[in-house]
Amino acid sequence: SVLRVSGQGDARAPIITTLFVALAVALLPAGSYLAYAIVWLGVATAAAIHGIAPLSIARRGAIALPFALAALPLLFTRSDEILWNGALGAAPISISGAGLRIFLTAAAKGWISVQLAIVLVRRHPIESIVGSLRALRLPDALATGIGLTVRYLDVCAGISASTVAWKPLGWGAAAYSEIEAAPRAVLSHHYPDTPLHGDFTTIKGDEYGPIDL
Secondary structure, rough: HHHHOOOOOOOOOHHHHHHHHHHHHHOOOOOOOOHHHHHHHHHHHHHHHHOOOHHHHHEEEEEEEEHHHHHHHHHHHHOOOEEEEEEEOEEEEEHHHHHHHHHHHHHHHHHHHHHHHHHHHHHOHHHHHHHHHHHHOOOOOHHHHHHOEEEEEEOOOOHHHHHHHHHOOOOEEEEEEEHHHHHHHHHHHOOOOOOOOOOOOOOOOOOOOOOOO
């Protein structure tokens, strides 16, 4: 299998658990704030176990909040549960309680879902997640897309400055190749779960499955 060949960890169970929790959050009724809080406490606990402070993961989850802006017009276009009536110049304006509830629900669900993904990626390298998605028989293009990653093979890697640059983008090295002892020691220390070769000519063409770069 992809996992056995590449030596990556099996992330299938955590992936399925993450997707299940994300789906459960998505199906919660609008305005289920107590349920959102309970789920977030569980996510924050899991994050703490893996070395991420709750406030830190909460801040990182804020990357999802701009997407909730798509629901913002509902505050002003819904005509039920009016909280406030006024005017903007000559134009009447009102704020809907139902619209506010939908907006806050969208923000909370996106915020929690991003944090779920952060915990998953903290526990398993991106390349392990993509390999596990492929092991779940997902098409390669879909697995790579879900992983939000480009898989690359870093040959003559040195200390792999490319990994430092690309890791924040979600890109992951399938393997490294480096013959010098000092940079090999650096790679082994920082990326112990990623295969490290010496001479790159010993790497077989299909050894790590589909490679994007």
